[in-house]
Amino acid sequence: MTPKIFVSALAAAKLPSVFNPWRDRCSIHDRRDAAARRRSNLQAMLEAALDAHVETIWIARDLGYRGGRRTGVPLTDEVHLTHASALMGGIALERATQGPEIAERTAAIVWQVLGRIGQPVMLWNVFPFHPHDADDPMSNRCHSRAEREETWPLLQALVSMVQPKRIVAIGRDAHLALAGLETEVTAIRHPSYGGQREFIEGMFDLYGISDDDSQTPELPLSPRYAAAASSALA
Template identity: 85%
Template sequence: MTPKSFVSALAAADLPSVFNPWRDHCAIHDRRDAAARRRANLEEILAAALDARVETIWIARDLGYRGGRRTGVPLTDEVHLVHAAALMGGIALERATQGPAIAERTAAVIWQVLSRIGQPVMLWNVFPFHPHEAGDPMSNRCHTRAEREATWPLLQALVAMVQPKRIVAIGRDAHLALDGLDIPITAIRHPSYGGQREFIGGMYDLYGITDDCEAAPKLPLEPRHDVGICAMA
């Protein structure tokens, strides 16, 4: 599978109470061509990851409404699009939304660590879309087992395309959900709500960085995206 065909497969998915950023359009925030911009962003990221022969995929649970839902780049908010473009070799990434750039706390910590590590990685989610409560598209919820099973072939296709040597599962939910993959998986605490120092410390240990863990940027709190273990029923 190529980056283009993979993104096309993503864009073809249509699930209830789920926003697919590579297919769907938000009438409130999106530019007219938002879905096409997000598809182009992800294609650029995937092609750069393959060119760089990245060895690691970082995988969290679901796409958040303040981050990848808006940018088309997992674990990356609009504030850090320029960082993603630089880390992946100076690729072109564009905003797909109108108005001020929106920050996501998790993305801020993720990119604080990535900027210190200085190595390109592939960022992803177990469930690649943004699941929300029915009638509330700007909410976050845990994806269901049925949703995960329906999109599992997409995760398998990504792994087959990138061929990583290691996967880093961000959070317990992601770690449990990735149990079926036949690749070494390292579990790291999710940075949300009290976990940022453990996340940073775990990543620094994993990459052999000896600096003291720095505090993450202070951003407005957002609805928690990884609370305990989801039933995923």
């Protein structure tokens, strides 16, 4: 499967009380071509991940309404689109919404850590869309088992396409849901609900980064630093 075919498969999915950012348009916040912009963003991320031969996929549970729902890039809010662009080699990523940029706390912590790691990774969610309450499209809820089973082939297709050496499950729910995958899955505490310090420490330990290491790589990475960061997971 190619990134273009994968994104097209995502865009074809339609479920009740679920916002599909690569298909749907929010009448309040989105530009007219928002879904197309988000498809372009995700395809660019996937192509860059394959070109970089990323070794790791970070997978959380669901898309949040302040992050991937708006950008089309999982675990990434509008404030950090430029960070995602730089980490993946300077790819073009566009805002799909109108008005001021919206920040998401989880995305801020994730990108703080990625800035220290300095290694391209693929970001994803067990359930790739934004599940919400039936009467509140801007709410967050946990996806159901039926919803996960219906979209599981998409996750399998992503893993098959990227072929990572390791999957990092962000949070207990994601870890339990990913138990059926053949690829090695490492669990890290989710940064929300008081888990920020454990998340950062867990990721730093996984990548061999000292907590008092003040060196933060500039993005995009130089070949020297990229090679050093890549060796951390070897």
